[in-house]
Amino acid sequence: MASPLTLLRLLLAFVLPLLTTALKFDIQAHPGHESASKERCIRNFVAKDQLVVVTAKISGSRGDGMVLNLHIKDAIGNDYARPRDVAGENRYAFTSHSDSAFDVCFENILTATHPVMSPSRSVELDIDIGADAKDWSAIQAGEKLKPVEAELRRVAEVANEVVSELEYLRTREIKLRDTNESTNERVKWFAVGVMGTLVGLGAWQIVYLRAYFRSKHLI
Numbered sequence: 001m002a003s004p005l006t007l008l009r010l011l012l013a014f015v016l017p018l019l020t021t022a023l024k025f026d027i028q029a030h031p032g033h034e035s036a037s038k039e040r041c042i043r044n045f046v047a048k049d050q051l052v053v054v055t056a057k058i059s060g061s062r063g064d065g066m067v068l069n070l071h072i073k074d075a076i077g078n079d080y081a082r083p084r085d086v087a088g089e090n091r092y093a094f095t096s097h098s099d100s101a102f103d104v105c106f107e108n109i110l111t112a113t114h115p116v117m118s119p120s121r122s123v124e125l126d127i128d129i130g131a132d133a134k135d136w137s138a139i140q141a142g143e144k145l146k147p148v149e150a151e152l153r154r155v156a157e158v159a160n161e162v163v164s165e166l167e168y169l170r171t172r173e174i175k176l177r178d179t180n181e182s183t184n185e186r187v188k189w190f191a192v193g194v195m196g197t198l199v200g201l202g203a204w205q206i207v208y209l210r211a212y213f214r215s216k217h218l219i
Contacts, residue, residue, distance in 0.1 A: 022057075022126040029066045029110035029119035039071065041105040046074075046096040046129055047165070053133040054081075054092045054104055059122040061087050065112025068121050074102040093133070099168075131157035 023042065030038050046052055058068055062085055072081040072092060080094040080102070096102070104127065110119050131154055140150040 022055075022124050024122070024124050026120045026122050027068070027106050027108045029108040029116075029121070031110045034069065034107060034109065039105040039107045041103040042125060042127075043101050043103050044127055044129070045101050046099075047168070048096055048099050050096050050130050051133040052080075052094055052096060052102070053128045055089070055126040055128070056086070056091075056104075056106075057089045057124040058087050065110065065114075065116050066119055066121060067109045067111050069107045069109070071105040071107070072102065073105070074098070074100045076100050130161045 025040075027040050054072060056070060060066060060068070067085045068087065070081065070083050070086050070090070070092075071079070072094070073079050074096070076098060078097050078100075081092040083090065083092075104125065106123060108119075108121050110116065112119070134154075134157075136150050136154050139145070139153075140147065145153070
């Protein structure tokens with residue numbers, strides 16, 4: 001009988017090809033200068049030392065009254081690419097420096113001196129990570145693999161990456177659960193300490209007030 005891991009890999013082999021599709025959207029041009037608040041960003045997560053290939057197909061052309069800038073960065077401050085005035089098909093490859101989310105940001109700046117009706121650019125964005133980012137045609141030619149063998153090898157690597165990511169998420173969930181349990185334990189003992197302090201303070205006030213009233217011969 002097949003193991004659950006083998007069944008998961010077979011399932012991913014059929015499901016993953018259906019999920020690989022480019023993201024298409026329009027980005028409006030704004031007048032003025034560059035501003036991070038005007039950027040439109042697409043976020044993804046990548047593990048450390050993984051290959052990432054970003055392919056962006058952008059409509060329009062240089063000198064059409066709009067300047068579209070692209071910025072690829074991660075959540076911890078690393079810049080991977082920052083091309084200016086891009087148009088047509090552009091491809092950028094980098095290797096991630098750490099386990100982190102990364103953003104592919106676009107900003108469209110209106111530079112035309114004459115009125116432009118609905119100034120915008122269309123963007124078709126495709127992000128390949130890990131096994132999907134490799135040039136399998138070159139691997140197939142270099143290792144003299146059959147097309148089916150190359151495709152099965154690609155799917156196997158993608159499945160292994162997904163399994164590794166699931167294992168990473170499970171390990172992270174365990175760490176978060178341990179942190180949560182430790183925090184709850186500390187909060188419990190802090191609450192016990194506060195209650196003990198309040199009870200002690202109340203008892204001391206009763207003793208003090210009784211002694212005070214007796215000294216004044218009120219009781």
